[in-house]
Amino acid sequence: MGREVKVMDAPVSWQEFAASAARQASNLHFSSVAAKMRGVHERIHERHPLIERLAVALYDPDLKRLRTFVDSTDSGTSLRAYECPLADVPSLLAIAQSGKARVLNDLSAAISPDSPHSRWLLHEGYRSSLTVPIMRNEQLLGFLFFDSRTRDAFPDDVVADLLLSGHLIGMIVTQELATVQMLVGGLRLASQFAHVRDLETGAHLDRMARYARVIARELAPAHGLSDDYIENVFLFAALHDIGKIGVPDSILLKPGRLDDAERDVMREHVAMGVQMAERLINDFSLAGLENIGMLRNIVSAHHERMDGSGYPNGLAGEAIPLEARIVATADVFDALACARSYKTAWTLDNAFDEIARMGGAKLYAPTVAALLDCREEVEEIYRRFQDDTRTH
Numbered sequence: 001m002g003r004e005v006k007v008m009d010a011p012v013s014w015q016e017f018a019a020s021a022a023r024q025a026s027n028l029h030f031s032s033v034a035a036k037m038r039g040v041h042e043r044i045h046e047r048h049p050l051i052e053r054l055a056v057a058l059y060d061p062d063l064k065r066l067r068t069f070v071d072s073t074d075s076g077t078s079l080r081a082y083e084c085p086l087a088d089v090p091s092l093l094a095i096a097q098s099g100k101a102r103v104l105n106d107l108s109a110a111i112s113p114d115s116p117h118s119r120w121l122l123h124e125g126y127r128s129s130l131t132v133p134i135m136r137n138e139q140l141l142g143f144l145f146f147d148s149r150t151r152d153a154f155p156d157d158v159v160a161d162l163l164l165s166g167h168l169i170g171m172i173v174t175q176e177l178a179t180v181q182m183l184v185g186g187l188r189l190a191s192q193f194a195h196v197r198d199l200e201t202g203a204h205l206d207r208m209a210r211y212a213r214v215i216a217r218e219l220a221p222a223h224g225l226s227d228d229y230i231e232n233v234f235l236f237a238a239l240h241d242i243g244k245i246g247v248p249d250s251i252l253l254k255p256g257r258l259d260d261a262e263r264d265v266m267r268e269h270v271a272m273g274v275q276m277a278e279r280l281i282n283d284f285s286l287a288g289l290e291n292i293g294m295l296r297n298i299v300s301a302h303h304e305r306m307d308g309s310g311y312p313n314g315l316a317g318e319a320i321p322l323e324a325r326i327v328a329t330a331d332v333f334d335a336l337a338c339a340r341s342y343k344t345a346w347t348l349d350n351a352f353d354e355i356a357r358m359g360g361a362k363l364y365a366p367t368v369a370a371l372l373d374c375r376e377e378v379e380e381i382y383r384r385f386q387d388d389t390r391t392h
Helices: 014-027 033-047 090-098 116-123 156-197 202-223 227-237 242-246 260-267 269-283 292-301 322-337 348-358 365-373 375-384
Strands: 003-005 053-060 065-073 083-085 101-104 128-136 139-148
Touching: 033 053, 033 065, 033 156, 053 156, 065 139, 065 227, 090 101, 090 128, 090 139, 101 156, 128 156, 139 156, 202 227, 202 322, 202 365, 202 375, 227 292, 227 322, 242 269, 260 269, 269 292, 292 322, 322 348, 322 365, 348 365, 348 375, 365 375
Parallel strands: none
Antiparallel strands: 003 101, 053 065, 053 139, 065 083, 101 128, 128 139
16 A cells, blocks of 8 residues: 655745745746756756656546646656546656555555556656655645655655655646746637637537547657647647737628638638737747647648648648648638537548548658547547537
């Protein structure tokens, strides 16, 4: 059995910790979350050399799933692009419910190799751990893991010190996500006006963003994608059509197909979307934010096609940024499977068949393969995020 630890137990004052956190966060402001984690890990190593791994997993409350996000590992293989239902890990569910950190001083005796995560821990030789819930506004955001290849590496004094570092890491993660979510939220709020006019709702954005995350996760091993890249694809995907807010109602709401002139006007939403994104990035001084270029690429290139037949720039093949290729596949699939003003919804079988047909010529073949390989998960997302009106 592990022992629970109150997360706020600490031998120094909050004021001292806050001052230290502010100094360290200031020094690391424009580096990536991964770099910040490594920086904190290095500081921990100076005091506690047995702590060989730090990792953060995020929680999706809508799908009730955990997913790897970022880690700092001394040696061995990192666990990345992995996710599972929280209910499948009862020990973590108990930590989430109690809000207390937990120490396991002998992992080989405390866990069984009945999940990929447990098998990975034991295979990599980890023998003790400290798990800390990351909370925001009393809601579970994720978990922070400290791991060691030495048994009994977490006596009370070490735990008390690590909980301070845990607070700092929690601040780094929540600040980073909050910064991106502020940008996404501002653009998405504006986007909602367009989607209300377009008879679309947030469910379309929720679905296609999660399809995009599934695809990015599946591509990660072959393309060397980090977990924070995957997370940013998910966050920024919902903003792909932000420029539609500038399209006239007569075109946006037209019940039939557009003529050539109307189609030209509709296609201008890409340039308008890029302008809106750039304005907010500049206004909020977010140009130094890690991966902010992904937002520009998604907005500007999600209508490009592999054979060069897309718009606005007729890009082809690998000239199209990978994140735009990912979002394009997610967006096309959702457009096929759902009703629009000019079409009825296709059945899921037909939508999957059409996506398969488009792979290679129009859509990036690996993104199509990823979507098809995860059909059960894609269908779960489709069922989970439905509009009441079913008119999107």
